[in-house]
Amino acid sequence: MSAHGHVSSGSSNNGSQYISTTLDPEVAAKWNQPGQTTVTFDTDDVIPDVLGNREIIDISTKEKAIAAGLKQPAINFATSSKEVLIVGHVPADSIHIIDLKTAVTKTSDCPQ
Numbered sequence: 001m002s003a004h005g006h007v008s009s010g011s012s013n014n015g016s017q018y019i020s021t022t023l024d025p026e027v028a029a030k031w032n033q034p035g036q037t038t039v040t041f042d043t044d045d046v047i048p049d050v051l052g053n054r055e056i057i058d059i060s061t062k063e064k065a066i067a068a069g070l071k072q073p074a075i076n077f078a079t080s081s082k083e084v085l086i087v088g089h090v091p092a093d094s095i096h097i098i099d100l101k102t103a104v105t106k107t108s109d110c111p112q
């Protein structure tokens with residue numbers, strides 16, 4: 001599946017190799033459902049999956065989304081979510097659970 005196909009299909013992206021992530025804790029908080037855990041990790045820690053695939057596609061801005069082959073309305077979806085697509089495996093010791101209430105407060109307090 002292409003990055004465009006993944007973003008266009010939204011939450012029903014059956015068969016997609018991509019993991020959707022966001023750069024923005026406020027976006028994570030918006031989509032978080034009761035019982036879900038939100039985590040953070042460094043993309044430098046992503047290793048190839050069992051098939052040897054590793055890819056990080058930052059589509060968080062219009063320019064980056066266009067460069068990755070996205071078309072409208074997927075460009076708007078990706079940029080509004082500040083999305084970064086991941087193909088690969090994140091080792092367990094690289095994953096850190098975060099408290100979204102604290103993360104959003106800290107981010108919101110930062111000057112823009």
